[in-house]
Amino acid sequence: MSMQTENHRGRILREHFGIVAEPGQYIIALAGNPNVGKSTVFNALTGLRQHTGNWPGKTVDNAQGSFTYSNKPFLLVDLPGTYSILAHSVEEQVARDFICFGQPDATLIVLDATCLERNLNLALQVMEITPNVIVCVNLMDEAKKKHIIIDIPALEKELGVPVVATAARKNEGLGTLRETLYQVSTGVRQCSPRQLVYSPAVEMAVEQLVPTIQRLIDHKLNPRWVALRLLDGDTAFIESIKRHLDLQFKNALQEVATV
Ligand SMILES: Nc1nc2c(ncn2[C@@H]2O[C@H](COP(=O)(O)OP(=O)(O)O)[C@@H](O)[C@H]2O)c(=O)[nH]1
Numbered sequence: 001m002s003m004q005t006e007n008h009r010g011r012i013l014r015e016h017f018g019i020v021a022e023p024g025q026y027i028i029a030l031a032g033n034p035n036v037g038k039s040t041v042f043n044a045l046t047g048l049r050q051h052t053g054n055w056p057g058k059t060v061d062n063a064q065g066s067f068t069y070s071n072k073p074f075l076l077v078d079l080p081g082t083y084s085i086l087a088h089s090v091e092e093q094v095a096r097d098f099i100c101f102g103q104p105d106a107t108l109i110v111l112d113a114t115c116l117e118r119n120l121n122l123a124l125q126v127m128e129i130t131p132n133v134i135v136c137v138n139l140m141d142e143a144k145k146k147h148i149i150i151d152i153p154a155l156e157k158e159l160g161v162p163v164v165a166t167a168a169r170k171n172e173g174l175g176t177l178r179e180t181l182y183q184v185s186t187g188v189r190q191c192s193p194r195q196l197v198y199s200p201a202v203e204m205a206v207e208q209l210v211p212t213i214q215r216l217i218d219h220k221l222n223p224r225w226v227a228l229r230l231l232d233g234d235t236a237f238i239e240s241i242k243r244h245l246d247l248q249f250k251n252a253l254q255e256v257a258t259v
């Protein structure tokens with residue numbers, strides 16, 4: 001990463017998200033449903049190197065913590081616990097905007113091993129936005145107690161992103177988690193997240209929109225995901241684009257959205 005992009009991202013992080021990152025720090029977003037052990041994972045990874053505040057203009061808590069692994073500095077940003085990131089609440093909007101516009105190097109999604117089905121919804125949504133996803137299946141000790149067996153390699157194959165099993169309260173699996181975060185954030189390990197396929201009519205509309213969106217956003221966002229949001233009539237997302245991206249793009253996108 002060049003110093004120039006780094007400075008640009010640093011400015012976006014500070015001005016738009018109230019997050020102060022040091023140059024060269026890899027940024028990792030931390031997402032998950034409420035009560036899955038997200039804070040426990042956050043504490044286990046960052047220890048006391050934490051800073052808390054609010055998201056700018058929102059009454060939603062914001063926590064960031066740092067750690068070093070393999071001589072590389074990381075900044076972990078704890079997002080609000082949400083079931084979705086389709087922005088139906090302030091918390092969901094905060095989480096989604098950070099994943100979309102904060103340019104994290106990776107997003108770690110913590111899931112509850114005792115109710116994977118419900119939790120995977122969020123993982124699949126994030127995997128539509130960014131390829132750099134790590135899934136942490138936490139509460140493995142609770143799952144074991146309930147005789148739930150999770151085939152981690154099979155899940156990893158299904159999802160196309162690294163999956164790490166943890167019992168964060170017992171400090172189990174965190175070594176592997178650190179190593180995996182390192183590999184994905186630095187690009188040593190590439191992910192190819194499985195994409196949801198929609199009805200033929202939706203897929204056709206997406207296909208028609210993608211080239212135009214691609215031209216307009218210039219790698220700033222995943223064009224397929226932007227197309228899906230536009231087709232969804234997601235006005236909150238268009239508002240977020242206005243807030244976080246430059247003028248030229250947002251005017252053009254508004255035109256596409258109103259067609
Ligand atoms: N048994 C067990 N409990 C856990 C584990 N991780 C977190 N917890 C507990 O689950 C509860 C919720 O954890 P917390 O980190 O606050 O969840 P958050 O809402 O996702 O931030 C707390 O009582 C934790 O101690 C785990 O791996 N195993």
Ligand SMILES: [Mg+2]
Nearest residue numbers: 038039040081
């Ligand atoms: Mg928490």
